[in-house]
Amino acid sequence: MSIVKSPARRRRAPEIRRQNPEAVRQDILTVATAEFAENGFSGARVDEIAARTRTSKRMIYYYFGDKEGLFVAVLEAAYARIREIESGLDLAGLPPMEAMRRLAEFTFTYQNDNPDFVRLVMVENIHRGSHLARSAKIQALNVSVLQTLRETYERGVADGVFRPGLDIIDIHMTMSALAFFNVSNRSTFSLIFKHNMGSRTALTRRRQAVAETVLGYLRR
């Protein structure tokens, strides 16, 4: 009880609104991911995000500070997801050639199955990485890929199946580029060349072509 007269207390119906904060955060993050992926940073509407959430607009600012803070959190979560799955691939147990094909195909499949991730990365690149640069977490997340790739490549060189002297980053870039493009440029490419890149058969064919291309580059 307050020791001074309490001014105008509004009693609200006791809805079941008590949530655990982590769930609220997650709810916002999920909705925001979709909205930013769909409309870009400037095109996304905080109002729209709030409306699709179980909480209010006010909570978005409570948890994430501002629109940019929310976008940074969305990016971090998106990168965290792919890197986590990636590190569970267990490539060490496969022969180098197999392992490389597996990695290339995983990259391709993941990005095709998760166009939101690809679109968020596109959006962030339009903004010249300014949000990623504000994130402390990002740096730690992304080194593991290169490590895995390096081990596999070196095994392959030792086995005599891969050309020596290649740059790990080059290999990663090639895999990423071929996988990424298939999602990122699908709209314009399909439109211009009347080629449906999203069909099941097209995806299967292209995934194989991509793996071939990568392996062709590596092969002795």
Add this chain to the structure above:
Amino acid sequence: MSIVKSPARRRRAPEIRRQNPEAVRQDILTVATAEFAENGFSGARVDEIAARTRTSKRMIYYYFGDKEGLFVAVLEAAYARIREIESGLDLAGLPPMEAMRRLAEFTFTYQNDNPDFVRLVMVENIHRGSHLARSAKIQALNVSVLQTLRETYERGVADGVFRPGLDIIDIHMTMSALAFFNVSNRSTFSLIFKHNMGSRTALTRRRQAVAETVLGYLRR
């Protein structure tokens, strides 16, 4: 737009401001290209474009109808430029392997030299190609590449230097992807992997790697 700090209106004497309408259009288009490429569609500001133009906002609406119409025109002009240069490459005069390398390297170089083109395509893909779909001109512009590519490929197959049975679109996609990614994802990639993709030496190295990758895929 605000007029802050310039409340004193200067009534300009009706000089002969008669401009060549095509020049006005071009002026607007040039400025708009930079603005859309820099900030995306939603992030671009009509006011900003008008301010950097030698004409007024009214003219933008007069010539292009609305912001979307302007963006469509910007896209059309950007595609027209690359296709025009592409068709001047004269690949028919070169042996197939050389011609393919030339085409891959040109694609890579052009996109690296014209990041605005790449960024506009990214932006349009974020919008799922909706503006391109409104354009009548685009369709006509982009078939020629495939034609050139097909001829070169078939010459190579006939000469026995290329594998038969490949899909022309696959080849084009591979070239585009590897060239495009180098510009489109430069910000995030550089940031995450601490790898400067824009330096002169990095570009030269990567261009060669890209050409190798493409040729490796084609080679018998």
Add this chain to the structure above:
Amino acid sequence: MSIVKSPARRRRAPEIRRQNPEAVRQDILTVATAEFAENGFSGARVDEIAARTRTSKRMIYYYFGDKEGLFVAVLEAAYARIREIESGLDLAGLPPMEAMRRLAEFTFTYQNDNPDFVRLVMVENIHRGSHLARSAKIQALNVSVLQTLRETYERGVADGVFRPGLDIIDIHMTMSALAFFNVSNRSTFSLIFKHNMGSRTALTRRRQAVAETVLGYLRR
């Protein structure tokens, strides 16, 4: 006529809304002066100002950029008014003692008749002069007072009616302080000492006391 189809044109009733921009600016400025004087900078509401104006909120931003820009303009106008009247006092035509009394009384009367000016200066001081510091015009406006004061003082010293060796700024400060306080601290002072400082007789008495005080300080 536009060369492209015009999207959704809303025809508004042809109200008489065509204003000359200087009038619009003045209208906003007048209303804003009252609002800022009444509620301070943070307490003032742009919405409220707009509502009392013949134009819209949007126009405030069009002409003044933001709330701070508006406040700066309000301050500039307020200072301009008092300095303009001040410079019309024609003190040079009076004997020094008379001239000083006239200046002290004018200062007192003006500030009592224009509490908004006093309150704006209070508000600006709460903000540590940050808005005034942004104004280019202010500096030029306020030198003339000191000049007038100096001439009068020196005439008085020459005539043997004023003590020599006094600081012009000290004299100005004393006049200002005594006049200002009567308005600035009226609320708290009246409340605490049960003394109505605003009545006609109180003002007349106090004005004389203030003039006496200033002249007492100057007198040989």
Add this chain to the structure above:
Amino acid sequence: MSIVKSPARRRRAPEIRRQNPEAVRQDILTVATAEFAENGFSGARVDEIAARTRTSKRMIYYYFGDKEGLFVAVLEAAYARIREIESGLDLAGLPPMEAMRRLAEFTFTYQNDNPDFVRLVMVENIHRGSHLARSAKIQALNVSVLQTLRETYERGVADGVFRPGLDIIDIHMTMSALAFFNVSNRSTFSLIFKHNMGSRTALTRRRQAVAETVLGYLRR
């Protein structure tokens, strides 16, 4: 208030956080005094005050009801402090002229050493004394000054050193005005006249000039 960047909640063990309630009140009051003095009533942020406190926002509302109640308490405490010191001056032991000089100089010095007091009074005047009017304590606090002043003045008149017939409140007002202005209008005055009013030498000089002015008004 936002919790940004600290999403990991620390469930604190229910330590013995039992604080002396008076200490909590004082803590809040100290912080609030600084915040209100710095930013005015509307400009002050309850969140900010809470953040700088050793307790939580809830306690502010528990002890003071609302923002206005807190401001009233801040004002009361500020007035209580100056009046307490004032009553300890022991002017009765000094000859009238000395005593008056002492009082004028004390007023000047106290206000210059306690700009927060001056600023709070400014803020309250902007609000037309509405908070002070709500306070019961204030009235009792401020009569003593006049009493002291009256005794001193009458002694001076009896001694033949002061002019008879002056109004006690006039004298108090003159002292207050000259002292107050030096703090209240320092920002704008310094800015406009390029005169540093806060330096040690400027303060010493001005204090003397103020005392002279007051005594000049009183002197027979």
Add this chain to the structure above:
DNA sequence: TATGAATGAGGTTTCATTCAT
């Protein structure tokens, strides 16, 4: 054809305050 003025609708953000535990 050209320009500054004008605007409705909606965008992001902030604030004092209250609730559940």
Add this chain to the structure above:
DNA sequence: CATGAATGAAACCTCATTCAT
């Protein structure tokens, strides 16, 4: 007593677009 979570209302500001001359 104490704390983090929650919130409605309203604040400031921006945007694409149109109008009057």
